[in-house]
Amino acid sequence: MVIKAIGKYKWLVAAALATMLLQVGTTLWQPSYMKNILSVMADMSLSTNGKIDRISGYGVGLLIVAVVGLIGSVLNTLAAAKIAQAVSADLREQTFRKIQTFSYEDIEKFKAENLVVRMTNDVNQVQMLLMMVFQVLIRVPLLFVGAFILSIMTMPRLWWIIIVMVVLIVLVTAVSMGRMGPHFAAFQSLMDKINGIAKDNLRGARVVKSFVQEANQAAQFDAASDTLNGHNLAVGYTFSTMIPAFTIISQLAIFGAILLVANFVTESASVAQDQLGGIMSFIQYMMQIMFAIIMGGMMSMFASRGFVSIGRIQEVLNTETAMTYDTDAVEDLGGDVEFDHVSFAYPNDEHPTLQDISFKLAPGEMVGVVGATGAGKSTLAQLIPRLFDPTEGRVLVGGRDLRHVSQATLRQTVAMVLQKAILFSGTISGNLKQGKPDATAADMDRAANIAQAAEFIDRLPERYEAPVEERGNNFSGGQKQRMSITRGVIGAPKVLILDDSTSALDARSEKLVQDAFNRELKGTTTIIIAQKISSVVHADKILVLEAGRLVAMGTHRELVESSPVYQEIYNTQKAKEA
Template structure:
């Protein structure tokens, strides 16, 4: 996933690696000059002026190396930022496109709040990881190997001190990472949980306040937040012991190195001059080794979160949409609908929601679907635009099995208006044009008239350019439903599904909508899911569902004679109206 994205930015990757090598080279080069400077200072054969000249030359070289390292550091930061920002942006776009291709079942599997966290927090973690890779994680092993080799070349007799120091630091780092690893895994899960609690609380703010559940919501949020705090503190406590331990190990190593070199000098005064410069370079290389291990350890701990996030994003990108559309040319389908022995159950459920449903509807008919709550009405409606595929049986539109037509054909043929009206931030026009991006003003007017939305749109100063707040919060429930109906109509589909989408309308508005649908959409097959029989009483065919089974179909008058369930529903509702 990441390597594929990096291939697009080969120049910037190469630049980041080159500038990183400049930093490493400068860091490894400096200790050798310190050795030369100390050797000059301890050389008894050189005059004072000769020493000054040589030391000045070495000083200028050291300044030059430092400038090279500084330039490399600045350019490395710029190029690494370019790579990390660009790659994370590409991954974010790929992830969003993949989510857009998911079916309802796929989205329900991941959960909406989880997908939001993955697209924001997890991709930010990947961005941080890439920055660390090109600034630290690649530099650290090169710096370590270079310092390790040069330290042994400088003081061959003290190689074992380096080995012991490295082994101790690696051991401490390994133990710390093992202890902190589970906390990093739990961190992302807890972020998902907190995000879900916050989202539910904000979306259901009216319910929370009306039932005085603020304290309960605070308790739930605090519990998850405290658990996250505990994980972070546990990580912090472990991390707080690492640097002191590293410091103790490195200082002990330096002490042992100086102790052994002092014995060499004591035993053989002739070695003093060569050993004095060497021990200073050796100590500097030891510090570079310690620094590289410390940085590698710390960055690896933080990078582990990035690798976890990378796995979570990879899970999305590797998920193949559970629903595939046929790769065939687009065509025009008529509005006929047929269910042939259709059964369906939701992913993860054991029981069938729909059982052996069979019926036919001719193009241009109005089909009503009625039944008790939980009888499967909305599920039946969602199979027609192929939000889900049936578990068994065949759903046909225009005589074609929906699994054999292209996505474009299906979307151009069918519109669905859901019970929960969802509007997007923008304008009324931008929301209506989601049904048909090329819709003209006349088409918008026609759709608004049929949906009885023009009566409040025309009262707005900006009319169709009126602003729609997030989730349509500046419109009433009835207004949002009418705008949703207009959005479904503006496409002029051959099949229009209204899933209890007039539930928030008053009786007068609902009646006007039904009359307009009869008169202006007489060639469109209309499927109306309703709780109230009055909403579908004039339908050409009414389907009666009970516990997922089709227990009756026919006109209103026919069902009064043949269906006990329909008759009971009608009499109950008629009694309430009376």
């Protein structure tokens, strides 16, 4: 996934690698100049002027190498930043597009807050990983190998000091990584949990305030936050012991090297000159080796979070959606609806929500669906626009099994208005055009009049360009519901499903909406999921559900006479009204 995404930017990758090699080369080259300078200073055969001339030449060369290395470092940072930003933007877009293809079942499996974290925090972790890869992780092994070889070439007699230092630093790094690994693995799941608590609290702010649950919400958030803080502190404590340990090891190695060189210089003048010139380079190479190991260890630990995030993003991108469509061909479907021995159970639910339901609806019929709470009314409605597929049986629209209908055709044929009116931030017209992208002002006027939304839209100075805040918070519940109905009818669907979508309307507005449906949607098959029988009393046909089964079907008059379940619901509601 990430390799493929990086492949789009091969020229930037080449630039990053080239500048990294330049940076490593200049870093490894600098100690040789220091060796030459010290060797000149220790050379007793040269005059003072000769020493100054040579040292000046080496100094200029050292300055040029340092400047070239600095330029390489700047260019490498720019190239790495561009790669990281571009790839992370691509991954974020791919993940969002993939989520758009998910069915209800897929989203329920991942959970909304989890998907948000994967698109934001996990992508940011991948971005940081890419920065480290092109700035540090590739440079570290090159620097380590180069410094190791050059240090031994500089002072072959002290090779064993390098080996001992490397072994000790690697052991400290391995132990530290082993302690910190589990803490890094827990970070992302805790981020999911914290994000979920914050989302629930903000979405349900009115409930929290109404029931004085601020302290309880704060306690839940604090508990999750404290757990995350504990993991961060554990990592911090480990780091606090790592750095001093590395420092002690390196200083002991330097002390040992200087002590041994002090013994070597007593052997002869030529040996003394060579050893005094090489000790500074040797120490610098030791520091580079230590730096490479420390940076490699630290970056590897941080990179582990990036690799976890790559796996989480990969899981989303590789998910085979639970619902696929056979073809993209545009078909013309009729408005008849049929359930053929349909049963349905939600994932991980042992008991089916719907059991062996069969019925046929003719085009243009107005059909009511009633039943007690939990009878399966909304589930039945969600099968018609194929938000879920039935566990058994078939759902047909226009005589075609929905499994063999293209998505575009189904969305053009079937529209659904939910009980909970969900509006997106933007404008009224932007929300209405979700039902018909090419809707004109005339289309919006017609639909708004049917849904009785024109009553308040016409009072707004901007009318359809009036702003809609997040989740439509600048409109009342009834207004949001009427706009939701407007969005459902604007595309003139052949099948319209109203899932208790007039529950927030007053009796007058609900009556006006029903009259408009009878008048304007005569050719539309209208399925009304209702809690109140008064909402469906004039329907051509009423379906009665009980415990997921279709127990009766007929007109209001027929059901009042023949269905005990319908009679009980009807009499209960009459008693409440009385």
